Amino acid sequence: MWRRVARLSSLIRSSKASLSNQIPPANGLQILEAFSTEIQKSAKGRNHHREKPPFITFVLGGPGSGKGTQCLKIVETFGFSHLSAGDLLRKEISSNSENGAMILETIKEGNIVPSELTVKLIQREVESSENDKFLIDGFPRTEENRRTYERVVSVGAEPNIVLFFDCPEEEMVKRVLSRNQGRVDDNIDTVKKRLENFNALNLPVINYYSEKGKLYKIPAVGTEDEIFSRVRKIFTSLEVLSMLSPQFSIPIGVIWFTLTNLL
């Protein structure tokens, strides 16, 4: 509450300052109107106000399962914005933020950064973007990540769909060790820890969304293009189905995708 009041008064101060720079002397009503427009503009710049909640896709899978690679293809083809939780955390490290050292240590160990921090970074990106569809990659990694997101985020707290790139451990290890992006966690010891954490902490989240009928399980072995042809089917079918019946499109989509992949 007090933070909101403080934010509002700083908004008023900055709006007053920018008004005094821009507007010639006018009567009281004009000043009031201009002032209120300025506040709206200023609020919009930082927080994009949406008429309806954004379409949220969580992208899950073990380390090296191909989440980031497939997200780039989804962005190109379907116009989503890609928010990688790992990239946002690495950006915090390189910008020397107050939490940088703690994040670096946690990533090196293959452990999970406190949820409040990761959720705040994701929330800031969603709120400042004008896009209305997002891929949130590598999140939620734990049940605690998921619950914190649901508690903190007011609009779009539930994902519309969840993608799970299902890849054998041997293949994931091979890919991570040849990723070559200079990451501090791409070494055999950290990968082992990350796989342990994936099995213990992330699989329960995946099961949770499966039970909710939101999970698309995608076999993640094959060429990048072969895997993308599976991914493409999901988004194409959602586009078609949502034109027919928006409220049923997601459960029907999951059933349809599962059947066509089993047959």
Ligand SMILES: Nc1ncnc2c1ncn2[C@@H]1O[C@H](COP(=O)(O)OP(=O)(O)O)[C@@H](O)[C@H]1O
């Ligand atoms: N289908 C694939 N076959 C072989 N290598 C892949 C495939 N998809 C991605 N890769 C490579 O594997 C590594 C990990 O992929 P990435 O997309 O970063 O996975 P994640 O984000 O799940 O950790 C990268 O070097 C990437 O180029």
Ligand SMILES: Nc1ccn([C@@H]2O[C@H](COP(=O)(O)OP(=O)(O)O)[C@@H](O)[C@H]2O)c(=O)n1
């Ligand atoms: N929700 C998240 C996502 C990532 N991370 C940390 O960031 C590391 C790298 O995540 P990432 O998503 O970039 O990793 P990949 O699965 O893409 O290889 C993880 O191993 C965690 O240490 C986290 O703490 N919480």
Ligand SMILES: [Mg+2]
């Ligand atoms: Mg990644």
